[in-house]
Amino acid sequence: MYTLTHVSKTFRARGRGGTVTAVRDLDLSIADGEWLAIQGRTGSGKSTLLQLLGGMDRPSSGTVALTGRDVGAMKETQLTGIRAAHIGFVFQTFNLIPTLSAIENVEAALVPLGTPSGQRRRRAAKALAAVSLADRAGHLPSELSGGEQQRVGIARAVVKEPSVLLADEPTGNLDVDTRDEILALLEKVWTANQLTLVLVTHDSTVAARAERVAVMHEGQLSINPTDTWIG
Amino acid sequence: MFVLTYLRRELQHRSGQAMLVAAGLAVGVGLAMTTTAASTGVANAQAAVLRTLNGIGTDITVTAAASDAGGDNPASGSGAGATGASSTGLSVAGGAVLDGSTVDAIARLAHVAKVADSLVLTRISQPPRGSAAIPTATRIDGIDVTRLGLGPYTSATLRSGRSLAPSDATSHNAVIDTQYAAGQHLDVGSTTTIAGTRFTIVGIVNQPAGSGAASIYLPLAAAQRLPAGQHSTTLAGKVSTIFVSATAAADIGAVETELAALLPSATVTSSRNLADAVSGSLATATKLAHELRAWLTVGVLLATIAVASLFTLASVTRRTRELGTLKAIGWTGRRITIQLIAESAAVGLTGAALGVAVGYAGIALVNAVAPTLTATADHGAGTGTSPPTVAVHLDAHTTPGTIAAATLLALTAALIAGALAAWRTTRLRPAHALTEIE
Numbered sequence: 001m002y003t004l005t006h007v008s009k010t011f012r013a014r015g016r017g018g019t020v021t022a023v024r025d026l027d028l029s030i031a032d033g034e035w036l037a038i039q040g041r042t043g044s045g046k047s048t049l050l051q052l053l054g055g056m057d058r059p060s061s062g063t064v065a066l067t068g069r070d071v072g073a074m075k076e077t078q079l080t081g082i083r084a085a086h087i088g089f090v091f092q093t094f095n096l097i098p099t100l101s102a103i104e105n106v107e108a109a110l111v112p113l114g115t116p117s118g119q120r121r122r123r124a125a126k127a128l129a130a131v132s133l134a135d136r137a138g139h140l141p142s143e144l145s146g147g148e149q150q151r152v153g154i155a156r157a158v159v160k161e162p163s164v165l166l167a168d169e170p171t172g173n174l175d176v177d178t179r180d181e182i183l184a185l186l187e188k189v190w191t192a193n194q195l196t197l198v199l200v201t202h203d204s205t206v207a208a209r210a211e212r213v214a215v216m217h218e219g220q221l222s223i224n225p226t227d228t229w230i231g
Numbered sequence: 232m233f234v235l236t237y238l239r240r241e242l243q244h245r246s247g248q249a250m251l252v253a254a255g256l257a258v259g260v261g262l263a264m265t266t267t268a269a270s271t272g273v274a275n276a277q278a279a280v281l282r283t284l285n286g287i288g289t290d291i292t293v294t295a296a297a298s299d300a301g302g303d304n305p306a307s308g309s310g311a312g313a314t315g316a317s318s319t320g321l322s323v324a325g326g327a328v329l330d331g332s333t334v335d336a337i338a339r340l341a342h343v344a345k346v347a348d349s350l351v352l353t354r355i356s357q358p359p360r361g362s363a364a365i366p367t368a369t370r371i372d373g374i375d376v377t378r379l380g381l382g383p384y385t386s387a388t389l390r391s392g393r394s395l396a397p398s399d400a401t402s403h404n405a406v407i408d409t410q411y412a413a414g415q416h417l418d419v420g421s422t423t424t425i426a427g428t429r430f431t432i433v434g435i436v437n438q439p440a441g442s443g444a445a446s447i448y449l450p451l452a453a454a455q456r457l458p459a460g461q462h463s464t465t466l467a468g469k470v471s472t473i474f475v476s477a478t479a480a481a482d483i484g485a486v487e488t489e490l491a492a493l494l495p496s497a498t499v500t501s502s503r504n505l506a507d508a509v510s511g512s513l514a515t516a517t518k519l520a521h522e523l524r525a526w527l528t529v530g531v532l533l534a535t536i537a538v539a540s541l542f543t544l545a546s547v548t549r550r551t552r553e554l555g556t557l558k559a560i561g562w563t564g565r566r567i568t569i570q571l572i573a574e575s576a577a578v579g580l581t582g583a584a585l586g587v588a589v590g591y592a593g594i595a596l597v598n599a600v601a602p603t604l605t606a607t608a609d610h611g612a613g614t615g616t617s618p619p620t621v622a623v624h625l626d627a628h629t630t631p632g633t634i635a636a637a638t639l640l641a642l643t644a645a646l647i648a649g650a651l652a653a654w655r656t657t658r659l660r661p662a663h664a665l666t667e668i669e
Contacts, residue, residue: 001378048662051661051662054559054661056558056559056660056661056662057660057661057662057663060661069274076564077563080558080561080563080564083558083559083560083561084560084562085559085561087604088560089559089560091556091665095552095556095559095665096552097237097246097553097556097557098553099237099240099241099243099244100236100237104233105238107233108233108237108557108562109560109561110564111233111566112560112562112566113559113561114561117232117233120233148439150572156459157560160561167245187250
């Protein structure tokens with residue numbers, strides 16, 4: 001699915017001058033249907049790597065190839081189209097639209113695909129049911145718990161039947177019990193939809209649930225030699 | 232449609248801020264409407280004054296100079312008798328006349344569309360000697376009934392009876408002013424005697440109060456036959472004022488030049504000259520309205536756009552992370568721009584609707600508190616007595632065109648604000664937008 005070759009990402013440091021290198025000469029391959037966890041401390045560059053995989057930012061150098069196509073060379077409209085159809089995102093802070101209900105937040109992911117409104121509503125309802133939130137479809141995010149909001153976030157990410165699911169610290173703002181529920185849900189979604197799942201986390205317990213774990217440190221990636229990738 | 236659902240939810244959620252922007256737009260629209268209406272009202276008041284003084288459609292008046300060699304200063308009067316009884320005297324207003332054949336010469340000028348003439352007389356009624364009563368002056372206009380359509384008579388509106396017609400050219404019929412009729416207890420069908428000649432009243436007209444217009448209108452020929460005074464001078468074939476209408480507004484200057492050449496000793500006064508000669512609070516208000524209107528309108532427009540832009544930009548900036556999320560899940564910059572512009576348009580329409588209400592309220596306030604304006608024509612329009620003073624109440628009102636323009640103003644301001652905010656936000660890459668702190 002993904003092939004990253006000598007990828008680096010550098011930011012200008014605001015106010016202090018100079019630059020910050022978030023990703024440093026990174027090589028990585030992610031197979032179709034694989035569940036990869038990228039673990040690292042805060043500031044290690046793992047979220048930046050996830051954004052590069054999702055086409056939300058462009059590498060300063062190197063190549064990020066998604067199914068053989070160089071993401072960094074694409075126009076913004078092409079990237080947006082790829083994200084609309086093929087990539088689902090789950091965010092640490094849920095990032096739900098506060099003025100839309102749960103089902104409308106899920107529908108928002110289908111709007112760019114031009115899905116007719118009736119079909120859109122049915123698919124969104126089905127996605128919410130899959131995350132056990134059918135009875136909260138009409139509630140605003142402010143009326144949902146953290147765990148429920150993240151379920152809505154997952155439903156929004158998978159309703160378009162993407163081929164890739166990128167999750168940035170999906171359990172970072174949740175308590176232990178809710179964390180486990182969300183992880184179980186992600187695993188269920190990964191299995192049922194045969195997705196390629198890349199999950200970023202600082203929590204080794206979360207990372208251990210994945211098929212393969214890569215560790216990010218100061219912008220560089222190393223695959224944990226003790227893990228065995230289950231093909 | 233999802234756009235409408237999102238729009239409705241967003242405006243409900245941020246109703247306070249949306250109403251603030253709408254209120255800002257409303258003030259702009261209301262001010263634009265009120266200042267335009269007040270300015271139009273002042274302009275209309277001035278036009279009404281000029282119409283009253285000059286009559287509808289008159290561009291130029293020609294009168295004889297007081298020292299005109301061709302002019303006479305015929306004055307008639309029965310004179311106060313030795314017994315000191317009351318007496319009346321008839322004189323030509325302004326004291327000078329022109330030859331009536333001049334009218335035909337003027338009508339043949341290249342840029343003249345219409346011409347009419349009149350003989351303006353003043354009847355002074357002296358009280359008996361020793362009486363405490365004051366003399367009264369009555370203006371009598373002899374009008375050419377074959378050339379109706381110009382002159383002060385055109386400002387009169389018929390109240391009862393009928394107006395003078397070409398068939399009255401040789402008659403002794405008269406039309407009188409409503410106030411004169413009330414004061415003299417006259418009605419349609421009554422008769423009144425002027426310098427020994429009896430006239431039958433065929434109509435009564437309403438005229439603007441205090442305008443100095445005539446109390447009595449007679450056919451010109453009848454007025455010219457009235458006894459002209461102690462001298463043997465007759466008024467036959469004489470007129471005191473000629474009213475001229477040019478073929479186009481742009482030709483007024485040319486007509487003035489032609490008249491000056493034709494009648495070098497006459498006084499030629501255009502509407503513009505008359506407007507310049509008008510003094511009083513109306514003149515002051517007109518000048519003020521002209522000078523302030525343009526600046527106020529531009530200032531209001533810029534302030535409205537600035538207010539709408541600032542508040543909209545602030546509101547959208549606070550939603551940067553939200554809009555970044557939408558980009559992350561596949562919303563194009565164009566779709567987000569449409570969403571933001573739709574929200575701004577909704578606020579703009581709300582502001583426009585409120586603004587129209589504010590505008591009407593402002594106009595009502597102007598009409599309620601505006602003082603009565605007065606205008607005095609320092610260049611007497613041929614009355615010969617003291618310059619007439621016209622009182623007009625400011626009638627500010629708006630038009631569908633003004634409302635449409637003001638609504639467009641509000642909408643444009645809102646759309647510009649929305650477009651600016653959208654442009655700024657959609658330029659950001661999703662990764663950068665998602666790092667914004669709300």
